Amino acid sequence: MTSPVDLLIAKLxxxxxLSADEKETLAGSIARLRRVATDxxxxxxxxxxxxxxxxxxxxxARYKILPxxxxxxxxxxxxxxxxxxxxxxxxxxxxxxxxxxxxxxxxVPHATLLRITEEKPHLARLLWLGTLIDAAIHRxxxxxxxxxxxxxxxxxxxxxxxxxxxxxGLTDGWSFRCPLTQEELGDTLxxxxxxxxxxxxxxxxxxxxxxxxxxxxxxxxxGLQDLGEFSELYLNxxxxxx
Amino acid sequence: MTSPVDLLIAKLxxxxxLSADEKETLAGSIARLRRVATDxxxxxxxxxxxxxxxxxxxxxARYKILPxxxxxxxxxxxxxxxxxxxxxxxxxxxxxxxxxxxxxxxxVPHATLLRITEEKPHLARLLWLGTLIDAAIHRxxxxxxxxxxxxxxxxxxxxxxxxxxxxxGLTDGWSFRCPLTQEELGDTLxxxxxxxxxxxxxxxxxxxxxxxxxxxxxxxxxGLQDLGEFSELYLNxxxxxx
DNA sequence: CGGCTCGTTGACAATAATCAAGCGAGGTGG
DNA sequence: CCACCTCGCTTGATTATTGTCAACGAGCCG
Numbered sequence: 001m002t003s004p005v006d007l008l009i010a011k012l013x014x015x016x017x018l019s020a021d022e023k024e025t026l027a028g029s030i031a032r033l034r035r036v037a038t039d040x041x042x043x044x045x046x047x048x049x050x051x052x053x054x055x056x057x058x059x060x061a062r063y064k065i066l067p068x069x070x071x072x073x074x075x076x077x078x079x080x081x082x083x084x085x086x087x088x089x090x091x092x093x094x095x096x097x098x099x100x101x102x103x104x105x106x107x108v109p110h111a112t113l114l115r116i117t118e119e120k121p122h123l124a125r126l127l128w129l130g131t132l133i134d135a136a137i138h139r140x141x142x143x144x145x146x147x148x149x150x151x152x153x154x155x156x157x158x159x160x161x162x163x164x165x166x167x168x169g170l171t172d173g174w175s176f177r178c179p180l181t182q183e184e185l186g187d188t189l190x191x192x193x194x195x196x197x198x199x200x201x202x203x204x205x206x207x208x209x210x211x212x213x214x215x216x217x218x219x220x221x222x223g224l225q226d227l228g229e230f231s232e233l234y235l236n237x238x239x240x241x242x
Numbered sequence: 243m244t245s246p247v248d249l250l251i252a253k254l255x256x257x258x259x260l261s262a263d264e265k266e267t268l269a270g271s272i273a274r275l276r277r278v279a280t281d282x283x284x285x286x287x288x289x290x291x292x293x294x295x296x297x298x299x300x301x302x303a304r305y306k307i308l309p310x311x312x313x314x315x316x317x318x319x320x321x322x323x324x325x326x327x328x329x330x331x332x333x334x335x336x337x338x339x340x341x342x343x344x345x346x347x348x349x350v351p352h353a354t355l356l357r358i359t360e361e362k363p364h365l366a367r368l369l370w371l372g373t374l375i376d377a378a379i380h381r382x383x384x385x386x387x388x389x390x391x392x393x394x395x396x397x398x399x400x401x402x403x404x405x406x407x408x409x410x411g412l413t414d415g416w417s418f419r420c421p422l423t424q425e426e427l428g429d430t431l432x433x434x435x436x437x438x439x440x441x442x443x444x445x446x447x448x449x450x451x452x453x454x455x456x457x458x459x460x461x462x463x464x465g466l467q468d469l470g471e472f473s474e475l476y477l478n479x480x481x482x483x484x
Numbered sequence: 485c486g487g488c489t490c491g492t493t494g495a496c497a498a499t500a501a502t503c504a505a506g507c508g509a510g511g512t513g514g
Numbered sequence: 515c516c517a518c519c520t521c522g523c524t525t526g527a528t529t530a531t532t533g534t535c536a537a538c539g540a541g542c543c544g
Contacts (some may be wrong), residue, residue, distance in 0.1 A: 016432025031374050033320055054403075062381070064381065064382070064385040066385065066389055066390065066471050067471050068389075068390075070389040070390075072389045074384045074385065085263045086374045086378075087372045088376065089367055089374055090371070090378065090478055091369060091478075091480070092475075092478075092480070094475050094476040097313060113448075117363045117367055121357060121359045121360045121366070123361055124359065124366070128331060128373070129332070131332045131370070131373065131377065132328045132331055134377060135373065135376060136328075136332065136336055137386060138336060138377055139304070139306065139316040139336075139380060140306070140336075142314060142315040142387060143306040143316065145312070145388055146314045146386045146431070147429075147432060184360060189388070190389060221289070229308045229310060233334075234336040236333075236336070238333070238334070238335075240333060242331050242333070
């Protein structure tokens with residue numbers, strides 16, 4: 001009963017019903033598995049992948065490097081996420097994707113995705129939906145980046161990761177594993193490493209959340225949500241026909 | 243020969259070939275036209291539109307308002323853009339779209355989009371591609387927001403708008419009309435109005451660009467690109483089978 | 485004319501970056 | 515086995531960037 005596509009199916013079923021045939025199609029679309037070590041690239045900028053990677057285990061991040069050398073992480077991916085489904089149509093990667101931890105990936109050939117768009121329109125719409133939710137998360141991050149304080153932004157990120165991990169069963173009460181270093185957190189939030197450290201200290205002192213040895217524990221969900229002005233609406237967790 | 247979908251077709255043809263049948267399908271998908279006055283909402287947060295709006299004339303912006311009241315503009319749309327194609331699958335809007343100028347919109351019923359995904363898979367992929375390019379722009383904005391100075395960010399935005407407007411024939415040499423107020427620019431870049439003004443003054447003094455009465459004129463394209471660390475790669479302007 | 489909105493500027497304050505140093509855990513090689 | 519190294523975390527001092535507050539001018543419209 002445990003297949004590489006189980007978490008993807010779980011995620012899609014939060015948003016719409018899947019037929020048995022669609023589940024089989026997904027399961028059958030995996031051409032092979034791939035393991036990637038921590039800090040290695042899963043895909044590089046300018047690559048033209050011929051298959052897309054579904055994250056089965058581990059954490060990954062999309063990132064851009066500016067000519068000046070500065071790095072920005074534009075998305076954090078958890079198991080069940082397609083990290084580069086967009087390369088199916090964009091063809092050329094305009095950013096890299098790296099493994100934040102050791103990762104296991106299930107590879108779906110673009111030829112198979114093409115066939116899904118030709119023969120299984122409803123399943124294709126659900127894959128499209130996945131990329132639309134990625135974009136909704138981008139917009140939410142833009143909003144926090146542009147219009148909130150560093151502390152609120154961090155609180156918001158923690159709320160989001162908690163919700164997304166809960167969806168795929170990777171939380172344990174109010175705790176979850178989050179392997180980002182403070183440098184990576186800084187690249188995600190657009191902050192310096194030093195300031196990330198100060199922000200986490202503040203959240204700890206305000207008894208909202210603790211972050212130790214890669215384990216995040218939320219001490220006050222309501223307070224954290226309020227501080228981060230977080231509302232899960234943008235994650236589109238409603239099951240309805242699409 | 244002038245139809246509401248002409249600019250959309252022009253944009254799609256930059257990325258792939260369209261058959262005559264596909265062009266007809268697009269033209270036939272317009273149910274009606276709609277005019278919206280400056281500063282009015284085209285769609286509101288929490289709306290559940292039954293049709294998507296293709297911008298035929300004018301400028302529009304997607305925006306989010308935080309509980310604290312602060313606004314962030316997450317996308318600027320120009321003629322030929324679908325401003326809320328994502329509502330076809332996301333169903334509930336997680337943000338608003340407003341008219342930055344008087345706008346003319348062409349409305350495509352979601353039922354028609356559904357039919358396109360069922361019957362015209364290649365055309366459906368091109369519509370999907372459009373939303374993927376929106377997301378690529380979001381990622382680029384995130385990167386500039388998090389990792390560049392206010393001045394570089396402004397330079398980058400001007401470069402991007404120039405490229406996107408050139409694509410639909412709305413530039414005039416090195417000039418283009420850009421109706422954003424400094425307040426709206428601030429909400430786009432995550433800056434205060436005062437700082438937007440200072441940044442524009444700097445760009446003017448460095449003889450890179452002038453912005454007067456809603457007309458932007460680029461005086462030094464190379465210098466502006468270098469300052470903004472701009473590369474059009476993320477706009478995906480390559481014509482190939484999708 | 486008067487009351488808008490938008491753009492402009494100066495003075496000052498808040499936020500976050502940079503620079504510098506030290507600490508502790510874990511790994512490695514002598 | 516221990517010295518040493520590296521990496522990630524932590525903190526203080528100082529600097530840079532951007533925000534806030536306040537005021538004023540230009541253009542437009544009723």
